[in-house]
Each structure stands twice: as C-alpha cells, then as structure tokens.
Amino acid sequence: MAKTDTKSETARSPRAPRKTTSTAASRTSRRAGSAKTETPYHHGALREALLQAAERVLERDGLAGLTLRAVAREAGVSHAAPTHHFGDLTGLLSELAAVGFRQFNAAMAASCEAATTPLEAALARPKAYVAYAQAHPGMYGIMFRTERLDYSRPSLHEAAEASFAGLANAVGMMRQEQISRDALTLNQGAAIARAWSMVHGFTTLLLDGRLEDILGRLPEGTTAERLLEAMLTAPVTPKHPA
Amino acid sequence: MAKTDTKSETARSPRAPRKTTSTAASRTSRRAGSAKTETPYHHGALREALLQAAERVLERDGLAGLTLRAVAREAGVSHAAPTHHFGDLTGLLSELAAVGFRQFNAAMAASCEAATTPLEAALARPKAYVAYAQAHPGMYGIMFRTERLDYSRPSLHEAAEASFAGLANAVGMMRQEQISRDALTLNQGAAIARAWSMVHGFTTLLLDGRLEDILGRLPEGTTAERLLEAMLTAPVTPKHPA
DNA sequence: CTCTCTATCTTTACATCGTAAAGATCAGAT
C-alpha cells in the first residue's frame, strides 16, 4: 500500500480531474441536464452506484476488502455517503446479498431451462449452484457466510425466499409429488434438507479448498464438477445410506 | 496526555502507574483475583492462558467479540502481548481452531465408541458432529467459516487432518472397503465428499437459522437431530438420487 | 554475588474501520 490514502479519502477520478483550491470546493459544474448515464455529482442514483461499486470491490479485493469506506471510495463519494442510503454496513451487505441472490436464482433458472433429459434436469440446478459460487466466490460469501445480514429487509428476504422455493420445487419435481406450502412430511423435509445441505456443504468446502485433499487423490484430472456429479448419481453405499 | 486509549485497556490497572521514572512496573508480581493456579506476571504460561481466554471470550461474546485486544484484556495483559506468542490475529485464530478440532475429534470418537448397533454406529459420527457445532457454535465458526486460518501451522494442519482421516475411515467402514492413503476411486471420493458435504452443509445451515423454515413446517416438535437422522436414513427419491 | 543477555511483556504510535453528528449543497415546492 504505497498510497495509504491519508490525503483525500475520496480517491476518485471521473473524467473531470478537477482538484482545485480548498478540498471542499465544488465537485459540481457538470450537470448540463444531468446526463442520465452515470455519476452526476449530487448524485441522483448513488444507491445503485454504490451497489455496483460494492460488487466491483468485492470481485477485486475479496470479502476482506469490502468495507463501507472502500465502497464509497470506489464510487467517488465521501466515506459517510453510504450511511444515508443503507444505514450501516449490515444494510449495504444485505442489499448486496439480495442482488447476489437474484443473480444466483437467475443462473439456476436458466440452467434448468436448458436441460433436455431428465438426468440433465436433475443435475442442472446443483451444477449451476456450484458454478455460480465458483464464478463469484465473494458474492457467495456475502450471501452465505456473513453473520451481518438482516433478513428482515424485504429485498433480501424475498430474494432468499425465492431461492428456497426453487429448491423445494425442484425436489418436489424429482419426487413427483406436490410440496405443500405450509406442511411437510418428515421425508419431504429430509429430502429438501439433504439436497440443500449436500450442495451447500460441497460448495463451501470447495471454496475453502478443503476438498483439494480428495480431488488430488482422484483419477488424474477429475474436476470438482465431475466429483459433484458422482456425489449426486453414484449408488449409495449398500448397507446404510450416506 | 491521556489521549490514546481513554480506557485503561488492561482492565485492571492496579493503581496509578504514573510515575515518570521507573514507570509502570509495580504490576504487583502477585496474583490478581483468581489465580489459584498461576497467572504470575512475567507470565510463564501466557500462551496457554491466552488460548483459554480466547475460548472464554468466544463463548461469551461470540465470533464478533473475539479480537486480539479482547483476548488480551480477558487474560489481564497488555493488548500487544498476544503478538509475541501468535504473531498476528491469524496465528491466534489458527491455534484456537486447532484446539477446537481436537475437541471436535474427541467428541466424535467418544460418540463412536458408545455405539452398539450398526445403525447407531452409522449415525454416531454425524450426530456428534452436529451436536458439537450446536454446543460450540463460536468454535465451529472459527474452524469452518474463518478465512483467516493458516493451515501451514503444524498444530492446525495436524488436527484438521485427523478430522478428515476419521471421516474417510468411517466412510470406508460403512462401505466395507479399504480406503487407500494416496488414491481414491471416483465412487470412494464421491462417498466421502457426500458424507462430509451433507453433514457440514446441514450444520452451517442450521447454525445460520436457515433450516428454521423447514423445521417449522415439519410435524410438531421435530428436532434438528431428528431431521438429520431422516436425512441420513430415509430412502432416496425413486427416480434419481437427491 | 553481580552483571549482562535475552525472551517476554508494556507503551506508544499509526492507519484503518464503522458510525454519529453537524455543516454544506442542491432540487424542487411554495
């Protein structure tokens, strides 16, 4: 860190490298009807801009680098600006997680669409699940390994709920039975919990590198996806399952 | 003066250690408070004491409260003392995780010992796994959801390895075949990954409260343990496995 | 026994973080 940012905290540099007299100064002089594209200066769409900035920071610097101040820096606003839109860090993370869940759900839905055979259909969801997590480990971390999430926020609650509903639905399809909205048999619950636990557990272990040990001992060049496929299709041990 | 650290930071502050010359000293070289065993002051066993303090802080204040300074406070030493023994936060967390893995392994081993029937034997490990996590959620978090772990530390590496070996061994037992040290068939790897993923995934989802939704829809009074049991024993869906 | 050495612990200092509160600024309604 040669920078250390002791100086300006708002390390932005949009097209207009203004930098004038007193630090405060006017960051404006660029309205001109406010071209609706991006980053006008009393912002207008800061909330969205912050979420996108957060996504960029997350991809670039990982979970540890995702701080309120870093996001504000990335968006080119003062470090306290996010507070007004998200309340606190929990708020920002929660909204970001909601974005992630929506991407996540979309990815799984698209993958299911593309399936043709029943076997493909059965594997499409889990594969898309893991693939999303591998492609966006930071986002997956936000969604599933952050204790700082507020599920009472409607956007997050809704997006996460949709994810769960999709899962329950998929399991119902596979069992060829209707999954009720408000009551489950033990076996139904077990089937859902098993599917979710297996895929979620696999994903977190994989992202944490804890499966390297297994992958390294498998036949040359076996990928994580192949292992997942085997997990889901290989016959369960004779005596007792699992 | 007195601008940094308004609090005494050492929580105790025997008496005013002002004096310019010889200064602080006077740490009383006696025990403070408890110390029936020993908490002498050029400590002698600070490393152990810090680990125990960390465990206490973790149980009391949770993961978020577990900071280097909080641990030092709990142990009654200066905030920089841990550095000398653990290098940095990663060091402390790693050593603490090693302690956790040892407890964890011991709990599972004990549970397996107690099993009599084959079914019990098959369920003992997973149940103990989840039970440990429920009893020590903070520790489980340190072990499995902290990116700040250094597996190159021998103690951690060894303890985690033992955990994995126990798992592989249990799976081998259940499949009634020998699991080689350095090569696995795809089906063997899949069986291990499935068992681990399922139990680990179930545990993290449970601790995050993400299974409440399912548990609430199950027959009145169904516990998490019962659900786990059903997951592990209920017949897999007819068409294609979960 | 005294003296020095060294591992251990304490102080001090600093950059960063989240958050609160007060000041500045702009968009619109009156």
Added chain:
DNA sequence: ATCTGATCTTTACGATGTAAAGATAGAGAG
C-alpha cells in the same frame, strides 16, 4: 426568488490490528 428537506461532506470518536521501542525479570557467566 426563498424556503425546505433530502442528499452528500466534514469532522470527530472509539475500536481494532500491527509495528516499534522501552521496560522487566529470569538465567547464565564472570
């Protein structure tokens, strides 16, 4: 045009991790 409220910036504070320098005590050498 002025007033008002939402939006953004400054300033400030306590907390954290970590580095560096000072103090302390126990052990070994003379």
